Amino acid sequence: MIIPTKEKGADISRRDLLKSGGAMATVTLASGVTLMSFGGKAAADGLKPGARWGLLIDAGKCPEDCSACVSACSKEHGWEDNGLDTDPQWIRKVTLREKETGRENSLPVMCQHCDEPPCVDVCPTGASFKREDGIVLVNRHTCIGCRYCMMACPFKARSFVHEPVTDQRTDSPRGNGTVEGCNMCVHKIDRGDGTTACVEACQATGNNAMMFGDLNDPESDIAIAVSTYASVELRADLGLNLGVRYQNI
Amino acid sequence: MKTLLVSVLMMAALMGAPVLAEGLLPNIPAALGEPHPEGNEFWRVNHPAILSHDRDLTVLDGIRDIDGSIKTCVACHAVEGPDAAPLTVASPEHACRTCHDYTAVKIDCFQCHNSRPEAGDWPAVLPSLGGTPESLHAYLERISQ
Amino acid sequence: MERITYRELRSTPKVWGVMALCAAFVGAAGLSVLYIEHHGHIVTGMNNQVVWGLPHVFAIFLIVAASGALNVSSIGSVFGKMAYKPVARLANVLAVALLMGGLAVLVLDLGRPDRLVMAMYTYNFTSIFAWNILLYTGFMGVVAVYLYTLMARGVDPRALKAASLLAFVWRLALTTGTGSIFGWLVARTAYDSAIMAPMFIAMSFSFGMAMFMLVMILTTSITRRVYSPELRTRQARLLGVFVAAVMYFVIVHHLSNIYLAKKGAYESWILLNGGVYTKLFWIGQVLLGGIIPMFLLFHPKIDTRKSYVLLAALLVVLGGLAQLYVIVVGGQAFPLEIFPGFEVSSSFSDGVVNAYTPTLLELSLGLGGIALALMIAGLAMKFLRIVPENLSDDNVDPSLLAD
Structure with a gap:
């Protein structure tokens, strides 16, 4: 579960709902992505904490x-x-x-x-x-x-x-x-x-x-x-x- | 209210003949990738909220593997134009516009975002413009499975 | 001494004529905005070096004048000069109207005016701009309450006193905020000075009083009402004092800058070699907006004559616009110093004086703001009991005018 740093409470709960039934979505979307060959190399998602x-x-x-x-x-x-x-x-x-x-x-x-x-x-x-x-x-x-x-x-x-x-x-x-x-x-x-x-x-x-x-x-x-x-x-x-x-x- | 309207439209589209769809309903072009597992109705209702939620993940926190990425949307929903390139939002047949024109909902996404995949990212096969009742019917059948 | 009576303006062709003229300017401004919004700011004279142009000059003038117009009312309620009481209502209405006109210009010049609502629900508390959003909207609320205590019957005088005091403090905060928009810009030689805030307060006294007197003279002439010459002369002399106060701050500001070696280049540019900005400074701001009005307003024979007072007030307004042009545009035109001790050049105007030529679109937007302010004030006067009907010398107690 990823919570953005500056999100409103209401959005988080909606995201919870979505994620609970939406685990497939990422996978499928990802396969869609591969199908169309964008993407690129896999990397740790999100910014690197503590970096400058x-x-x-x-x-x-x-x-x-x-x-x-x-x-x-x-x-x-x-x-x-x-x-x-x-x-x-x-x-x-x-x-x-x-x-x-x-x-x-x-x-x-x-x-x-x-x-x-x-x-x-x-x-x-x-x-x-x-x-x-x-x-x-x-x-x-x-x-x-x-x-x-x-x-x-x-x-x-x-x-x-x-x-x-x-x-x-x-x-x-x-x-x-x-x-x-x-x-x-x-x-x-x-x-x-x-x-x-x-x-x-x-x-x-x-x-x-x-x-x-x-x-x-x-x-x-x-x-x-x-x-x-x-x-x-x-x-x-x-x-x-x-x-x-x-x-x- | 919006949910209700969309549901009614969907019902009409599913039950009604392609003839009805041709005359009254927006002519939504088929997308290129796998159908959304949550179903199209879910995405029709929720895409604004998901997009605006996920954009903050990317912009603020650098998270780019998100459900609602406009870059992915326009690539998967790309429609081939007369010049064999994906249509931009300037065309009324652009996937977003078919529905947004129909529902008269103005969006400003494409003032900043590109409304089609970049030249290097064009999908190998572009769906050609829908338009025929058969193609729409086939599309609706596919998503209703 | 009769009791002062307030009446709505009568529907005369002159009244509606002035309204129609204002409406025409507002309409033209609206068309300009649509045109700019459609084509982008490329159709204006503004660019990546001079990012705030003529619209901001007008907007800031109106916002500064708004808090100054309220001052006319504060003199009566806060400082107890009862002779000013009969014009307090108009001062309040004009303050709100000027602020609305100024904000309209400011908001319509945004790159994305359609997104203004963003400024209300995503809010950055460290931004002086964001504070000003609260100060401006709060000002309208506070002045509305103050106006109510002035106009309603049976209001406890203590409530009036409290409301007027709150409004006075609020307007000082508001102008401090407006001045600090510039004063807190550390990066730019022309700004970066705490004197901006008090200087803007002095400017507000002066511009606001001038706008008030212009509106009062215009309204009383086209409606054939009286603007007590005694009161007018008193106000004219006060305007002269305010003009002098502005000049004082301008002198102190420039002298301090000249004393600082790092600001010497800017001073020699703006005071001597700045082309249009130097001319606007000396001719527009100092001569037309300062010395001549002071002469007119302090001269014992002239300051009693309406036409000269009118002229002086007009000159103060023009000089004020010139002053803000020098501050806003001149301050940006002077090259930003990124590499002290070096001469610099680049494709992005480093090291050169930045060009800015306002277009008709920007002028029309700015004038539209003034017209909108006058129209709002005019409509208020038309439908509310704001302007006194019998403000003759006999009805203004001379003893109350004494300084």
Whole structure:
């Protein structure tokens, strides 16, 4: 019996009823799924308790002319940037030039998956929320499109869908009038891929500027990396404890 | 009330001739997978509640093996369109629309969700558009077993 | 001294003409909303960098003015200036009407206005926006009770006093909430300041009084009723004080920002190099909305003349809209600083001033909000005994006006 963390009492009892006579349903549906060959690898269902998924980005390894992570994200989630101010960008490449020294640098910026996300604090309906494994998401079922989260986000990580969308990626629903942003490829994490589209793409280019992993698992590569080498958070002054860290900015 | 209405409609569909179905009842296309073990009437009545319950499991807790997954619904209930691709909800023959148009219940699922399986996930065999009284009758027979 | 009598407005072509004009604007706003809802916000000037635009300027103006309009009534009941009592009913009605107009604009600009009900049954208690939902709906309830104690016969004066005090405290909380929508945005240089809350309260006194005087002057002229020149002059001078208070907060806000090195870039932009925002600040907000009205309202010869008071109130409203445009849109147009110490560029407008050009749709939605507020107030005046019939100087006790 699975009870969602934020369910209403009435729904649970209805689910009990359903489950008592519905054990077959899962099996049959699952066989239906196999028949039509979706699915993929079997993985433990549900989020990993105690995890804190994060990214480590090495700006020193990120060439200015490479945007493999951006294209991969766009393809994975079905958003398109055609250069309009109203087009969404879940991830973007930012070029930096140090004012005093003139040193240039380049890195990708996406939702930083704060531990204390301002977008979650300000959202009137609770649609902007943080999963227990640290991923900050928009629940489009309750988003009313007020855009207060976009006002509050220190990283411009969110976009508002300005026009009707069709033929979305089935694993990444998105629609007119709601706010969206990097979801750390939550569908990939849930099915146990252990990586995100941007990280996969970055590794495929051979730059290896991005790393994905569980910051709370001391054995993980990312936890070892951040405990060994210096890394920083963006706008550390805000004290938001970000899930995305950068090196060599 | 809704349950009653659906039951009456079902009864009419089961007893009544295909001729009646053709004229008055929604032309629901046959689905591709195994019939729901709980029966179609159960799902006709309960699918909104199950869908909205299970969506929270997925969105909030990452549980993706659920009964009411819209991704699975649209794949199993896909209907082939004229271009040999599954129809989108823009078509009145889309499985969801046949009934929702008939009952005048507006849904906003497909403002965000894709109303058909993705190109890579298209089932090998798509049921073609129902439409004929025979196919509907066959479908009703199958689900009534 | 006669007893003040209140009467419904008579059905005259002028009254219905004003109503019809308001209805036309409301209708146009409705069409704009349908158009935006159908095509998405892409048809507006708003974008992913400037997410709140002209509709929010109007909405926040109306919401802020609503709590200020109530103040006219509080001056009588809470602060004991009995001369204000005859206009208390209108002040209450106008407060609710302005709030309704503002909320309508705010709600209709949502990406999914059809889902507004979500904001009622999924509720995030850490959101200042969500608190405001309670503060706004509660305001209407509290003001309704207050209005009842003003209008019903045989109400215990202590009940009136209690209701008016509650309404006064509530409106302070409400405007604090509205100001904090911006004040608590830590990420943006233009906001992130506790002064936003008291500044918004000062703005509400000023905008609310201006809207009240405009409505009072308009109503009394088209219905040929009297708006005691003595009372009007007193209110005009008070409006001048409120305008000065707003200017004070604006000066303190900018001076504090200039003193902080990290906000220096923003200040030099908004005060000197911000293009349309700099012009709106100096010409719209400071000159037209501040200095000229203060001159008109404090000048001992001019402040007694209706046309100049009317002009001053209009300028305060225009200056207020300019001020909110500078705050709301200007604050978002200034580039968000993610990498202090670096010059940045990207495909997502990093490091550049964000563009925003409002469309006619947004203007029509905003004006529709004002029209809706006036229409609600007008209908209330038409069918309820709200506006005094004989508010002449003789019937306003001059001794009660004394400061």
